[in-house]
Amino acid sequence: MTDAPSCFDEMLAADGSVRAAYSDYSDWYHRQDPGLMRRKGQEAETFFRKTGITFNVYGDDAGEERLLPFDMIPRIITAGEWRKLVKGIEQRVRALNAFLHDIYHRQEIIRAGRVPESLISKNAAFLPQMMGMIPPGGVYTHIVGIDLVRTGPDEFMVLEDNARTPSGVSYMLENRETMMAMFPELFTAMDVRPVQDYPRRLAESLAACAPSCAGGNSDGRPVVAVLTPGIYNSAYFEHAFLADQMGAELVEGSDLRVVDGRVAMRTTRGFEPIDVLYRRVDDDYLDPLSFNPSSRLGVPGIMDIYRAGKITIANAPGTGIADDNAIYSFMPAIVEFYTGEKPLLANVPTWRCSEADSLAYVLDNLAELVVKEVHGSGGYGMLIGPTSSKKEITAFAAKLRARPDNYIAQPTLALSTVPILAKAGLAPRHVDLRPFVLVSPDGIQITPGGLTRVALKQGSLVVNSSQGGGTKDTWVLAD
Amino acid sequence: MLGRTANGVFWMGRYLERAENTSRLIEAGFRMALTRDLVTSQEEWRSVVSTVGHTKQYELYNATYTGVQVWNFLLRDRNNPGSVLAMIEGARTAARAVRTALTREVWEAVNESWMVIGEALARPVREAALGQVLALIRRQAMLVRGAVDGSMLRSENFNFFRIGTFIERGDNTARILDVKYYVLLPSLAWVGSRLDNVQWESVLRSVSGERAYRWLNAGSIDPRGIAEFLLLDQRFPRSLNFCLDNLRSNLASLAHQYGHESSAHEVLRGVSSRFHQSSIETIFEAGLHQFIQEFIARNRQVAQAIEHDYRFYA
Numbered sequence: 001m002t003d004a005p006s007c008f009d010e011m012l013a014a015d016g017s018v019r020a021a022y023s024d025y026s027d028w029y030h031r032q033d034p035g036l037m038r039r040k041g042q043e044a045e046t047f048f049r050k051t052g053i054t055f056n057v058y059g060d061d062a063g064e065e066r067l068l069p070f071d072m073i074p075r076i077i078t079a080g081e082w083r084k085l086v087k088g089i090e091q092r093v094r095a096l097n098a099f100l101h102d103i104y105h106r107q108e109i110i111r112a113g114r115v116p117e118s119l120i121s122k123n124a125a126f127l128p129q130m131m132g133m134i135p136p137g138g139v140y141t142h143i144v145g146i147d148l149v150r151t152g153p154d155e156f157m158v159l160e161d162n163a164r165t166p167s168g169v170s171y172m173l174e175n176r177e178t179m180m181a182m183f184p185e186l187f188t189a190m191d192v193r194p195v196q197d198y199p200r201r202l203a204e205s206l207a208a209c210a211p212s213c214a215g216g217n218s219d220g221r222p223v224v225a226v227l228t229p230g231i232y233n234s235a236y237f238e239h240a241f242l243a244d245q246m247g248a249e250l251v252e253g254s255d256l257r258v259v260d261g262r263v264a265m266r267t268t269r270g271f272e273p274i275d276v277l278y279r280r281v282d283d284d285y286l287d288p289l290s291f292n293p294s295s296r297l298g299v300p301g302i303m304d305i306y307r308a309g310k311i312t313i314a315n316a317p318g319t320g321i322a323d324d325n326a327i328y329s330f331m332p333a334i335v336e337f338y339t340g341e342k343p344l345l346a347n348v349p350t351w352r353c354s355e356a357d358s359l360a361y362v363l364d365n366l367a368e369l370v371v372k373e374v375h376g377s378g379g380y381g382m383l384i385g386p387t388s389s390k391k392e393i394t395a396f397a398a399k400l401r402a403r404p405d406n407y408i409a410q411p412t413l414a415l416s417t418v419p420i421l422a423k424a425g426l427a428p429r430h431v432d433l434r435p436f437v438l439v440s441p442d443g444i445q446i447t448p449g450g451l452t453r454v455a456l457k458q459g460s461l462v463v464n465s466s467q468g469g470g471t472k473d474t475w476v477l478a479d
Numbered sequence: 480m481l482g483r484t485a486n487g488v489f490w491m492g493r494y495l496e497r498a499e500n501t502s503r504l505i506e507a508g509f510r511m512a513l514t515r516d517l518v519t520s521q522e523e524w525r526s527v528v529s530t531v532g533h534t535k536q537y538e539l540y541n542a543t544y545t546g547v548q549v550w551n552f553l554l555r556d557r558n559n560p561g562s563v564l565a566m567i568e569g570a571r572t573a574a575r576a577v578r579t580a581l582t583r584e585v586w587e588a589v590n591e592s593w594m595v596i597g598e599a600l601a602r603p604v605r606e607a608a609l610g611q612v613l614a615l616i617r618r619q620a621m622l623v624r625g626a627v628d629g630s631m632l633r634s635e636n637f638n639f640f641r642i643g644t645f646i647e648r649g650d651n652t653a654r655i656l657d658v659k660y661y662v663l664l665p666s667l668a669w670v671g672s673r674l675d676n677v678q679w680e681s682v683l684r685s686v687s688g689e690r691a692y693r694w695l696n697a698g699s700i701d702p703r704g705i706a707e708f709l710l711l712d713q714r715f716p717r718s719l720n721f722c723l724d725n726l727r728s729n730l731a732s733l734a735h736q737y738g739h740e741s742s743a744h745e746v747l748r749g750v751s752s753r754f755h756q757s758s759i760e761t762i763f764e765a766g767l768h769q770f771i772q773e774f775i776a777r778n779r780q781v782a783q784a785i786e787h788d789y790r791f792y793a
Contacts, residue, residue: 050591051590231572248579266482267790269480
């Protein structure tokens with residue numbers, strides 16, 4: 001796909017002048033030796049390999065580990081821009097939690113006719129086991145990632161909500177570490193807001209949601225553990241990283257068992273109860289007695305303990321009902337319903353192919369649209385009209401006609417660009433942004449910045465790591 | 480600490496130790512083979528394979544015992560589950576699974592070892608490169624041990640790593656002795672030919688003990704002295720007694736942290752008291768081979784008791 005000529009570059013204005021956010025950085029950059037900058041890039045790669053910051057790619061050679069490509073040019077956001085984003089994100093996250101509470105209790109929003117009943121009850125992400133239950137602390141989504149795209153100076157839109165188990169925060173942290181190691185002078189000269197306290201805040205936030213029976217260990221603090229599917233999971237590095245940074249145990253299903261009405265881990269001294277489980281295992285695998293019976297990644301019986309209020313599961317089971325692509329198109333109405341305010345962050349216009357008029361429009365305009373599966377993620381199973389051949393579009397149209405309910409469509413957005421360091425110097429590439437949000441009874445915290453994903457191929461709009469995207473350090477400037 | 484984590488740290492220690500010992504063993508075999516004719520050098524390589532206990536597996540895939548076949552089998556053959564490559568991969572997988580129990584330095588040392596040794600063993604190792612490859616393996620294992628020693632909290636994690644290391648080391652030294660014990664027997668040693676001197680030296684060399692032994696014994700080589708050195712010397716870091724001492728102190732540290740002993744302590748006391756009552760004379764009288772066999776069996780019992788007591792498995 002060729003760049004839309006109108007697409008917004010975050011560093012350079014149309015007349016070639018440097019935007020305010022980048023002015024200090026640009027001055028610094030132009031004083032650097034280009035050869036040295038490139039060598040620093042290689043240093044960074046060696047550093048990532050040595051520290052084992054890798055992810056596994058499914059479907060490739062078993063156990064193959066890849067680096068997530070890292071680009072050294074930071075993505076910079078001004079204090080003013082960030083303030084606005086924070087307000088919009090907080091509002092959205094409050095609405096997500098209120099929606100989840102409502103869906104699993106009285107379902108007022110359905111009664112009010114704002115969200116169709118069938119979209120909930122027939123949705124695989126809806127868990128009837130959660131009906132009528134209030135999670136400890138009253139929080140459903142403890143950790144949320146809101147994917148944002150930018151199309152203009154003041155135009156940020158939500159592309160996707162991640163309310164299940166958003167990943168990528170370890171890259172946010174390691175990217176910053178790498179940048180500080182490579183360019184310490186930049187951080188002396190510029191006032192960049194820190195991100196490093198994320199693990200501590202995460203630990204506090206999780207502990208604040210502990211069940212009332214917590215605090216049984218010697219120092220009276222709740223016992224927090226991170227549940228990973230294991231070393232072959234694509235995000236294993238992140239699971240280990242977060243557990244390590246929080247000083248929590250990193251557990252697998254085989255370490256856990258229900259003992260005396262609690263979920264407990266097998267330690268060298270015997271079984272010890274866990275108060276808060278930050279699980280990085282999907283709902284379906286969490287409890288073979290309640291969900292997928294063949295799962296060996298979860299804990300048999302954990303849902304009974306959970307319903308009895310003896311453990312906190314973060315995020316709560318069943319939160320997927322809030323970030324499903326089919327629900328996404330209703331988010332403006334959801335935000336308004338629960339907050340009584342107009343949404344501060346816009347949605348990307350979305351056609352629901354389940355509706356006849358929309359389907360007709362989408363079929364007529366496939367060549368210009370992006371079509372996504374309702375329950376898909378990671379950039380798999382989607383059609384990007386402008387980059388697809390006639391044959392691909394015809395084939396996709398057939399799939400669409402056969403199961404219209406399974407798809408939504410969106411216009412192809414002119415995503416903003418940020419420069420990367422290419423062979424010939426700075427070159428613009430499309431980006432998105434995933435800020436990380438923590439929710440506890442004490443409030444909502446948003447780490448300034450987040451994970452900027454960048455499409456490394458010229459003109460490409462797909463930033464997913466599974467599709468050849470990379471990452472950047474994201475700077476929010478202090479006031 | 481999770482039982483699975485204790486298990487992982489324990490095996491990380493064992494795998495690294497075994498990789499290092501295998502490389503020493505190859506080095507000793509290689510040196511010896513250089514001083515021999517083709518037939519006796521094949522015998523030498525056969526005994527190297529038998530020391531690591533993979534004769535059956537080796538003979539499934541190889542008809543002869545040439546040096547290049549043996550060292551490639553021991554270093555990198557996918558048909559050899561105990562190859563150095565498999566050990567390094569095992570150590571790294573274990574380290575990755577217990578990442579949170581290790582310091583960054585230790586993890587990076589293990590990860591780097593896996594990268595550079597994997598690279599060095601990606602293709603068959605030629606004779607001209609063998610020395611370098613073996614040195615690299617030893618150096619990387621020492622790097623990890625150094626990182627453990629210099630950066631890890633003296634808690635259970637550290638103890639389980641050390642216990643794995645010394646269980647494995649004791650087993651390895653005992654196996655070397657067991658395959659070569661006949662050259663240390665007085666009746667044969669009587670021959671005193673140059674060839675036997677080379678054999679004894681080879682035993683010492685495979686545990687990096689030749690310089691220490693010469694220094695302690697002012698250069699004179701005698702089989703009884705070598706046996707005593709490898710079995711009973713408490714100063715030499717690869718002797719059986721030294722390994723037992725370290726097991727004892729690490730188990731004692733666990734008992735201190737846990738507030739009680741486990742069955743492993745009892746089993747270990749049995750082995751230790753046997754050692755304290757033995758002199759090299761009584762060992763030779765009762766039979767060197769038998770003594771070593773008994774040690775290997777008891778050492779394994781200690782490992783099993785630890786696995787059980789500290790809930791390594793579900």
